[in-house]
Amino acid sequence: MTRPGVPDRPAAGDRDGEAGFVLLSVLAIFIVVGTILAAVTLQVRSATVLAKARADAVRLQGAGDGIARLLAYDLGLQRTARRAGFGLPEDGSVTACPLAPGRTAYLTLQDQGTLIDLNATPRPAMEEAFRLLGIPNRDVLALGAEIVDYRDPDDVPEPNGGAELPQYRARGLPWGPRNAPFASIDEVDRLPSMTAGTAARLRPVLTVHNEGGRFDLAALVRRVNPAAIRSLPGSVGPVPSPRQVFRISVVVEENRTRAGRTGIVDLGGAGFIVWQQTVAADLVSGVPHPACLAIAAAFSVGDRAS
Numbered sequence: 001m002t003r004p005g006v007p008d009r010p011a012a013g014d015r016d017g018e019a020g021f022v023l024l025s026v027l028a029i030f031i032v033v034g035t036i037l038a039a040v041t042l043q044v045r046s047a048t049v050l051a052k053a054r055a056d057a058v059r060l061q062g063a064g065d066g067i068a069r070l071l072a073y074d075l076g077l078q079r080t081a082r083r084a085g086f087g088l089p090e091d092g093s094v095t096a097c098p099l100a101p102g103r104t105a106y107l108t109l110q111d112q113g114t115l116i117d118l119n120a121t122p123r124p125a126m127e128e129a130f131r132l133l134g135i136p137n138r139d140v141l142a143l144g145a146e147i148v149d150y151r152d153p154d155d156v157p158e159p160n161g162g163a164e165l166p167q168y169r170a171r172g173l174p175w176g177p178r179n180a181p182f183a184s185i186d187e188v189d190r191l192p193s194m195t196a197g198t199a200a201r202l203r204p205v206l207t208v209h210n211e212g213g214r215f216d217l218a219a220l221v222r223r224v225n226p227a228a229i230r231s232l233p234g235s236v237g238p239v240p241s242p243r244q245v246f247r248i249s250v251v252v253e254e255n256r257t258r259a260g261r262t263g264i265v266d267l268g269g270a271g272f273i274v275w276q277q278t279v280a281a282d283l284v285s286g287v288p289h290p291a292c293l294a295i296a297a298a299f300s301v302g303d304r305a306s
Helices: 012-081 123-132 137-151 165-170 185-190 196-205 217-224 226-231 291-305
Strands: 095-100 103-111 245-254 257-266 271-277
Touching: 012 103, 012 245, 012 257, 012 271, 012 291, 095 291, 103 291, 123 137, 123 217, 137 185, 185 196, 196 217, 217 226
Parallel strands: none
Antiparallel strands: 095 103, 103 245, 245 257, 257 271
């Protein structure tokens, strides 16, 4: 019996229930706090990893930029001082240069004076080259006509497959010819008769930086379609290049991180007229070259200085 003025004592079962509730509350708090701490830790780790990845990419980008400028400088010395220079291949083939353990630079040089110019090369010369490069004749005529119509200022379709605005509309294309010079070789994808396969075959031999329009047909066929060498006309011989404009691509790879630079350099005085970042997914293998030793040495000096 409860005495007046004396509060009731909680029963043993009630005290156990209250203790259990407090324990569960404390555990819930610990769980929440632990979850928050884990999330914060994960966020900090992610930020650290991201910061390191960005730092690595910036470092590799700097290396790629430096090597691209080094190659341009070397080409300039060859042109002005008649020096032998690095002697890297100038046909677009890939050179792989080990710079340090786990770090490799992939380099390509392409002399634009040996390529078919979309703006300056006459249609008959383009068509002859396209045939020997393995493009079917039915596509050669259409592509030759469409290239001329794309770059010329008039609205009159070229014979044998030309395409002005009405022909683009008839193909369901929302654009038309530029009616001005090609700005880049990427614009060949806009031609009505161009397919992905044909574009992939032609891209390595096209340029918009060969103002003379003449090109080394034998060298292009030997590179892209060697089986057609015997079909070359007997009058075809080597065509000297002015060696004035080059495409330089450099990708530096380390621990699966890639960064690089593609540039078009005009050795006639304009310097780099194109300067773009790239990871160049196609530059994944190459052959070594004696110049790699000098390039790696220059890179290591710059790396230590930084």
